Amino acid sequence: MNLKKHLPNFITLLNLLCGCIAIVMVANLKFDLAFYFVSLGIFFDFFDGFFARKFNVAGPLGVQLDSLADMVTSGVVPGFVMYCLLTSGNYSTNFVLPYLGFIITLGACYRLANFNIDTRQSDSFIGLPTPANTLFIMSLPLVLDTFAGPFIQNTWFLLIITAVSAYVMNAEIPLFSLKIKNFSFQKYKLQIGFLVVSLIMIATLQFLAVPLIIVTYVLLSVVNNILAKK
Structure with missing residues (x-):
């Protein structure tokens, strides 16, 4: 059996497994563990494509498996988290x-x-990738637990976040690529600058950094698009 051929699909299934475990964690209101398992699933989601390209074994089966696994990890789980947040809101x-x-x-x-x-x-x-959107949603209960933010407890604020989240994923907004193929600062100064700022945010703000990083990514992309047109 050619192990290289099946390795990417196996990694994709690990992504799915992480999503399933995260659902159980959310059901038990263990949002921190759910965040970690979703993050691990997104890690696997990145490397299944990496190995598929490296071993030149990419195919239609891998594409379908990837989307089905992402549907659980980056689709069902964040929706379930928002459901739980709304059940504890002002109009629970x-x-x-x-x-x-x-x-x-x-x-x-x-x-x-x-x-x-x-x-x-x-x-x-084009539009916010589902893993980025998922990390944003998954961080909300952790921000609430750490900072007790009043806005995150407000039902209408959560509903606005829900609507904006679904819209931004499907909006015709080009977002700059985070892939850095060489160490040319001039060519990748936007990506490098964003990564440096993101690391500083994580070191200083911890979980609060996650939603801020996602929002910064979208806003920088919008500004970059406007400057590119000019």
Whole structure:
């Protein structure tokens, strides 16, 4: 049996396993462990494609497995987290409102399906990638636990985050690629600067850095697009 051929798909399945474990952690309100398992799943999600390209074994099966695994790790899990946050919000007695958190799951599903047929996103992204959006959502309960932010406890704020999250994943917003293929500062100064700022944020702000990094990434991309047009 050719192990190289099956290694990328095995790594993809590890991503799926991490997503399944994260669901269990969220159900038990262990948001910190859910965050770590989702982060591990996203790590596997990066390396399945890396090894598929390295061993030249990329194929349609891998593409489908990747999307199905991402649907759990970066689709179901963040939607479930938002559902849990909404059940503890100001209007937690409302039966319908918490289920609106799964709009994130629907948005992720649409983006993943569209990504598979969009040939424009080979080197960069159009719309926020589902893993980045997932890290943003997964960090919210940890920020709440650490900083007790009043906004994160507000139901309407959470619903706005939900709607914006689903929209940004599918918006026609080009986002700059984070791939640095050589050490040319002049060519990759935006990427290098962003990575340096991100590391400083993580070192100083810990979990609060995660949503700030994602927001910074989107805003920098918008500014970069405007400057590029000029």
